Amino acid sequence: MILEKKSGYRKNFSLSVTFIVLISILFILSLFLAFNYSKKSIENEFVSEKVNVLEQSIKPYNEFFQNKMPEVSYYNGFLDSSTASKFVDTVVLKYPFISKVTFYDTEVKNTPVRDGINANHLGIGPKYIYQFGKGINPDSIKLYSEDNTNSFDVSDDFNAMAYKLATFVGQLDTATVPTQEELFTNFSVVNSNDNKISYLNIPRREDLKAYKQMMMRKLNPAPIYQQDMMVFQLDPGKIKIINTRPLLYQSIKVEPMTYDPI
Known part of the structure; x- marks a missing residue:
């Protein structure tokens, strides 16, 4: 048991x-x-x-690119050094990642230009060039004028945009209305290598038709139209990083990306 x-x-x-x-x-x-x-x-x-x-x-950058930068077109090409300076002051104050702005007071003519782009009878060239931004010496604001062309090279920034305008006018079908997306794409250039954005105020439809006529033949009297171009120099290091998840990310920083050539 x-x-x-x-x-x-x-x-x-x-x-x-x-x-x-x-x-x-x-x-x-x-x-x-x-x-x-x-x-x-x-x-x-x-x-x-x-x-x-x-x-x-990058929300501030998108806001600048999509909303603030197109405000240049509101002036219809009639910006001058004073109004351009005030516009740039508001931009630089609100968007610290913009370090400098170069303003091209531009004319579109029915006669050849010495500095710029000539396409048949259409001439696109700067009348004055100014630069604005923090730390720029007051003596260095004015870079170019038609009376003093040796002071500054018109540079590839202007020529690239002028070429886009001339190409767009040359291919323009005056019987159709370009979409806003087409206009914005053709009158803005993003240069990621040099951290630049170039923007030309979008011409009115009547102006584009006139440019087409000016390109095709000589008009009497020879008209002159005003255009405004701005080149915004960006400093990516000034973009404020917003850490929305501090418990998830201990630190966040911006570093340049480089690629080895193949």
Whole structure:
């Protein structure tokens, strides 16, 4: 009788040990799976939240590019050094990542220009060139004038935009109305290598038709139209990084990306 009790006790003890071991294994396995799941979830969140950080950080840039910069067109080409300076002051104050702005007071003529682009009978050239921004010496604001052409090279920035305007006019179908997207694309140039954005005020439809006529033949009297072009020099280091998830990202910084040539 005593032997049967001892045998039953041993069987129950072995079963208990087996049960405890099994529970321990399942517990450890569940911890391992939970750890992997949490790790994967955090990794996915780490990657996905980068988009939110990027969107919030470049929100001022998008606002400038989509809303503020096109305000140049509101002046219909009649900006001068004074009004351009006031416009740039508001831009630089609100968007610190803009370090300098070069303003090209431009004329579109029915006669050849010495500096700029000539396309048949259409001439596109600067009348004055000014630069504005923080730390610019007052003596260095005026860079170019028709009376003093040796003081500054018109540069590729202006010629690239003038060429786009001449090409657009040459291909223009006066019977159709260009879309706003076409106009914005053709009158803005983003130079990511030099951190520049060039923008030419969008001509009115009547002006574009006149440019087409001026390109095709000599008009009498020879008309002169005004255009405004601005080149915004950007400083990416001045873009404020907004960390929307400080518990997820300990630090965020902007670094230039370089690629080795193939």
